[in-house]
Amino acid sequence: MGKIIEPLRGVHDVLPEAAPAWQFLERIAREVFASYGYEEFRVPVIEQTQLFQRSIGDFTDIVEKEMFSFIDQGEDHITLRPEATAGIARAMISNGLLREGRLRVWCMGPMFRRERPQAGRYRQFHQIDAEAFGFAGPDIDAEIILLSARLLRRLGLSRIKLLVNSLGTPASRAAYRDQLTAYFGAHEAELDEDSKRRLHGNPLRILDSKNPDMQRIVAGAPLLLETLDAESRQHFDSLCAHLRSAGIAYHVEPRLVRGLDYYTRTVFEWTTDALGSQSTVCAGGRYDGLVGQLGGPSTPGIGWAMGQERIVMLLEKQGWVPSRDRPQVYLVLVGERSEHQGFQLAEQLREAWPDLKLQVNLGGGNFKTQFKRADKSGAQFALVLGDDEMARGVVALKALRQELAQEECPVDRISERLAALLGLKGA
Ligand code: ATP
Ligand code: MG
Numbered sequence: 535m536g537k538i539i540e541p542l543r544g545v546h547d548v549l550p551e552a553a554p555a556w557q558f559l560e561r562i563a564r565e566v567f568a569s570y571g572y573e574e575f576r577v578p579v580i581e582q583t584q585l586f587q588r589s590i591g592d593f594t595d596i597v598e599k600e601m602f603s604f605i606d607q608g609e610d611h612i613t614l615r616p617e618a619t620a621g622i623a624r625a626m627i628s629n630g631l632l633r634e635g636r637l638r639v640w641c642m643g644p645m646f647r648r649e650r651p652q653a654g655r656y657r658q659f660h661q662i663d664a665e666a667f668g669f670a671g672p673d674i675d676a677e678i679i680l681l682s683a684r685l686l687r688r689l690g691l692s693r694i695k696l697l698v699n700s701l702g703t704p705a706s707r708a709a710y711r712d713q714l715t716a717y718f719g720a721h722e723a724e725l726d727e728d729s730k731r732r733l734h735g736n737p738l739r740i741l742d743s744k745n746p747d748m749q750r751i752v753a754g755a756p757l758l759l760e761t762l763d764a765e766s767r768q769h770f771d772s773l774c775a776h777l778r779s780a781g782i783a784y785h786v787e788p789r790l791v792r793g794l795d796y797y798t799r800t801v802f803e804w805t806t807d808a809l810g811s812q813s814t815v816c817a818g819g820r821y822d823g824l825v826g827q828l829g830g831p832s833t834p835g836i837g838w839a840m841g842q843e844r845i846v847m848l849l850e851k852q853g854w855v856p857s858r859d860r861p862q863v864y865l866v867l868v869g870e871r872s873e874h875q876g877f878q879l880a881e882q883l884r885e886a887w888p889d890l891k892l893q894v895n896l897g898g899g900n901f902k903t904q905f906k907r908a909d910k911s912g913a914q915f916a917l918v919l920g921d922d923e924m925a926r927g928v929v930a931l932k933a934l935r936q937e938l939a940q941e942e943c944p945v946d947r948i949s950e951r952l953a954a955l956l957g958l959k960g961a
Contacts, residue, residue, distance in 0.1 A: 676773055
């Protein structure tokens with residue numbers, strides 16, 4: 535006997551019983567994107583490794599230790615995408631789309647990071663992304679945050695909170711970086727290993743440290759918001775004003791920096807207190823330098839990514855009740871001849887009523903077995919076609935979930951009868 539093959543660490547199957555929550559999330563996301571005029575963009579799951587090195591930055595968790603990278607047949611250096619923004623920016627440039635100037639897109643799919651697996655943190659996980667290119671002003675920052683707020687609200691999620699901050703321009707950020715290097719340098723002996731490494735590579739990342747021992751030192755660090763350049767200040771104030779007039783509650787969190795190097799000015803996160811330490815469900819920011827950094831025409835950009843697993847966990851936590859996609863009708867077929875005619879009948883019904891959900895009994899079995907299967911399928915009605923019914927040109931119809939007398943219906947009338955019973959709409 536062959537040994538059972540286990541899934542890889544940190545990757546998960548979404549079982550049919552869990553699928554409704556995913557479908558709900560994805561359906562609402564599609565509707566909300568459409569309502570803001572964002573179009574779907576699908577990008578590859580594999581890209582050249584250097585795309586992520588050049589965009590995300592060397593001193594980030596992702597590039598330092600989380601990428602799944604390999605050399606393909608001794609030729610291409612390939613990485614499984616750890617996030618979508620870099621690939622979308624690359625695709626915008628490769629396809630010359632930025633010549634048209636302004637684009638608002640979304641994307642959804644699996645991402646890969648070699649992290650230590652734990653609840654809410656996986657090696658293959660899924661994100662929903664929104665990205666906008668070519669808009670420099672704070673109005674798009676407001677719109678894209680409002681979009682995320684509407685999506686979370688439509689999902690019925692509570693216990694979430696919006697944090698916002700500004701990282702300034704590359705210049706004000708560079709000056710701030712020097713301040714931080716000096717501050718943390720003076721506390722070098724107290725820094726943990728990660729922070730020591732970041733001290734000269736990317737001291738902003740120390741602010742993002744998840745080590746509780748670092749909190750006291752982080753709390754004393756200078757704040758960028760206090761020395762923000764005038765234009766970034768104005769941009770940030772205008773965003774906050776937009777959020778207030780839209781009635782979106784937010785908290786200014788001056789230590790919010792986000793893990794990726796490419797952010798400028800606005801950064802934000804939606805966090806929850808319902809999921810323990812993996813508390814961020816959606817995160818994003820402005821990346822005005824990214825497209826230029828990847829060799830494209832200088833183009834401002836902004837986006838966010840939402841972790842689908844964490845959203846599904848929140849839905850479950852809040853008692854969201856799934857409605858599984860059950861068949862409405864189960865077709866019971868007893869006898870070899872009825873199997874052929876039953877397949878034909880099933881196809882005719884599906885042709886007539888595209889919204890009908892019909893499951894056909896497969897693999898034979900007597901009436902009792904087939905009725906058990908019909909019941910287990912969750913169907914509301916069983917349609918029965920046996921030798922006796924065939925001989926008389928009828929099908930029997932039996933309600934499985936309500937008290938209704940069993941009825942017989944001529945084969946050529948069953949389509950109309952089902953449509954009336956189930957409220958089918960047709961093509
Ligand atoms: P963290 O600080 O939690 O590692 P991050 O800064 O790496 O987060 P982003 O790259 O901003 O996260 O990703 C956006 C969202 O994607 C996160 O807020 C989270 O909801 C989700 N996410 C990120 N990494 C994972 C993962 N390994 N497993 C599940 N969801 C994830
Ligand atoms: Mg991370």
